[in-house]
Amino acid sequence: MRIDVITIFPGYLAPLREALLGRAIAAGLVDLDVHDLRDWTHDVHQAVDDAPYGGGPGMVMRPQVWGEALDAVLARDARTPRIVVPTPAGRPFTQATAQEWAGAERLLFACGRYEGIDQRVVDDARGRGLPVDEVSIGDYVLVGGEAAVLVMVEAVVRLLPGVLGNPASAEQDSFSDGLLEGPAYTRPETWRGLAVPEVLRSGNHAAIARWRRDRALERTAQRRPDLLAALPERALDKADRAF
Numbered sequence: 001m002r003i004d005v006i007t008i009f010p011g012y013l014a015p016l017r018e019a020l021l022g023r024a025i026a027a028g029l030v031d032l033d034v035h036d037l038r039d040w041t042h043d044v045h046q047a048v049d050d051a052p053y054g055g056g057p058g059m060v061m062r063p064q065v066w067g068e069a070l071d072a073v074l075a076r077d078a079r080t081p082r083i084v085v086p087t088p089a090g091r092p093f094t095q096a097t098a099q100e101w102a103g104a105e106r107l108l109f110a111c112g113r114y115e116g117i118d119q120r121v122v123d124d125a126r127g128r129g130l131p132v133d134e135v136s137i138g139d140y141v142l143v144g145g146e147a148a149v150l151v152m153v154e155a156v157v158r159l160l161p162g163v164l165g166n167p168a169s170a171e172q173d174s175f176s177d178g179l180l181e182g183p184a185y186t187r188p189e190t191w192r193g194l195a196v197p198e199v200l201r202s203g204n205h206a207a208i209a210r211w212r213r214d215r216a217l218e219r220t221a222q223r224r225p226d227l228l229a230a231l232p233e234r235a236l237d238k239a240d241r242a243f
């Protein structure tokens with residue numbers, strides 16, 4: 001997978017070259033290029049923003065600069081990317097989104113700042129038949145798109161074959177079966193007077209699986225009843241319903 005990121009703060013994306021993601025890049029599973037939007041300005045001030053039409057607070061990112069940057073970055077690889085524009089006004093980014101994008105050959109992230117990117121940049125890309133996803137990582141307001149890109153790239157890249165040491169880990173993700181993960185424990189058996197649940201030390205794999213499923217159902221019902229309500233009928237078996 002090729003990932004391009006266009007931003008006015010390239011340094012913000014440096015963590016993408018650390019740890020698991022850094023190893024995925026070193027292993028050739030991911031090609032990452034981060035581009036400075038100001039490379040496509042032509043004035044001495046390298047201006048990337050201007051006052052909003054219709055008035056209002058803040059500044060809007062100029063379409064000319066973004067258009068040139070996107071055209072140039074698109075041309076650097078024959079593969080057509082999904083263009084991702086983080087915005088608080090976007091569709092929710094979920095595990096399902098990450099799984100969908102993990103199948104893409106190429107992702108191109110456009111990081112806005114100020115009050116966002118002139119809407120005509122997205123409209124022009126869509127008008128040329130390019131797939132553009134305007135997505136949000138949550139119901140709160142950030143200062144720009146870079147933090148969202150860190151989140152989304154990690155969520156996607158970890159799903160790529162060969163990235164996680166233990167592929168089963170991704171299969172048992174929270175949300176992968178529609179439920180939150182239950183609690184996890186490791187040694188020692190007792191810590192500050194708190195013991196590991198006995199069933200987990202029983203060696204009874206069926207009982208352990210049932211206990212873990214019950215804890216996932218319990219946690220989901222308590223913290224995310226919306227996820228439980230969204231589960232398809234077939235997702236809960238008789239034992240689940242008895243829980």
Ligand SMILES: CN1CCC[C@H](Cn2ccc3ccc(-c4n[nH]c(N)c4C#N)cc32)C1
Binds near residue numbers: 115145
């Ligand atoms: C007051 N204004 C309101 C509009 C957005 C302005 C800041 N900003 C500029 C570009 C940009 C990109 C993403 C996000 C963002 N915020 N929250 C999320 N879940 C996001 C995501 N994905 C925020 C952004 C601040």
